[in-house]
Amino acid sequence: MIDVHYWPTPNGWKITIMLEECGLDYRLVPVDIGAGGQFAPAFLRLSPNNRMPAIVDHAPLGGGAPLAIFESGAILEYLAEKSGRFLPTAPADRYRVLQWVHWQMANLGPMMGNANHFKNYAKDLTDDPAQLVYGTKRFVGEVDRLSGVMDAQLSANRFLAGDDYSIADIISWPWASLLARLIDEQVWANNPHLKRWVDEVGERPAVQRGRDAGKELGERELTEEEQQKRRALLFNQTSEKVRAAREAAARAAR
Ligand SMILES: N[C@@H](CCC(=O)N[C@@H](CS)C(=O)NCC(=O)O)C(=O)O
Numbered sequence: 001m002i003d004v005h006y007w008p009t010p011n012g013w014k015i016t017i018m019l020e021e022c023g024l025d026y027r028l029v030p031v032d033i034g035a036g037g038q039f040a041p042a043f044l045r046l047s048p049n050n051r052m053p054a055i056v057d058h059a060p061l062g063g064g065a066p067l068a069i070f071e072s073g074a075i076l077e078y079l080a081e082k083s084g085r086f087l088p089t090a091p092a093d094r095y096r097v098l099q100w101v102h103w104q105m106a107n108l109g110p111m112m113g114n115a116n117h118f119k120n121y122a123k124d125l126t127d128d129p130a131q132l133v134y135g136t137k138r139f140v141g142e143v144d145r146l147s148g149v150m151d152a153q154l155s156a157n158r159f160l161a162g163d164d165y166s167i168a169d170i171i172s173w174p175w176a177s178l179l180a181r182l183i184d185e186q187v188w189a190n191n192p193h194l195k196r197w198v199d200e201v202g203e204r205p206a207v208q209r210g211r212d213a214g215k216e217l218g219e220r221e222l223t224e225e226e227q228q229k230r231r232a233l234l235f236n237q238t239s240e241k242v243r244a245a246r247e248a249a250a251r252a253a254r
Contacts (some may be wrong), residue, residue: 002026005043005054007033008218009172011109015053017210018170022083028214034230041249046070050245073105076167086167097161100168108146112175115139115182125235140183147179153190155171171203
């Protein structure tokens with residue numbers, strides 16, 4: 001059994017989609033990131049970066065004590081190795097996949113996260129319109145560039161790493177499926193090969209089950225007070241906050 005410390009966001013979906021694709025047993029352990037679950041001492045012991053997702057595999061590859069892993073890229077690589085699926089073993093094929101996994105982790109995910117921040121949240125956090133305009137232009141522009149990178153790759157390949165569906169697709173699809181929400185519908189007209197791939201991957205039953213996993217967790221309408229608390233938690237993180245959380249975790253462990 002694999003515990004998935006989870007909230008229904010694109011980074012969380014990557015893991016539930018992979019588990020559904022592999023048919024591995026799992027259970028969701030909610031981490032309510034709007035209410036501070038990512039700073040809970042028990043969670044920080046698994047995920048020192050105070051971000052979900054994280055997993056605990058109670059029957060890990062190689063045997064031994066339960067294994068905890070954080071960072072979605074590392075988790076997908078581990079699950080691919082455990083299941084023997086969606087990551088080839090031959091070196092050239094393997095690195096064709098892994099380069100796109102790292103590309104997603106370093107580019108598409110962070111840039112879409114920052115673009116979403118400037119487009120949808122920053123207006124409640126700053127009074128300076130110049131900051132909003134510059135930040136939005138910078139990160140939405142970068143997301144637009146990355147859409148073009150995927151489109152070019154998919155113009156010559158059925159899937160991101162070539163002919164076969166792999167963890168490169170599983171890790172990229174959750175974010176790519178939301179591109180029109182972040183840019184606008186024109187992104188599909190501009191990038192038809194990307195649109196073809198988003199649709200094809202989105203039709204896979206395992207992808208649909210993984211994307212819907214725990215969706216009821218995020219559906220509750222928040223009160224204004226809860227929204228303010230959420231903003232303060234998510235957008236006010238400093239090294240001091242991390243230090244205080246680490247000290248609380250150490251006290252709880254004693
Ligand atoms: N690089 C990390 C990113 C994880 C991440 O940013 N998770 C977000 C939710 S999508 C989170 O836990 N946010 C909590 C916070 O910002 O405090 C991964 O891919 O696992």
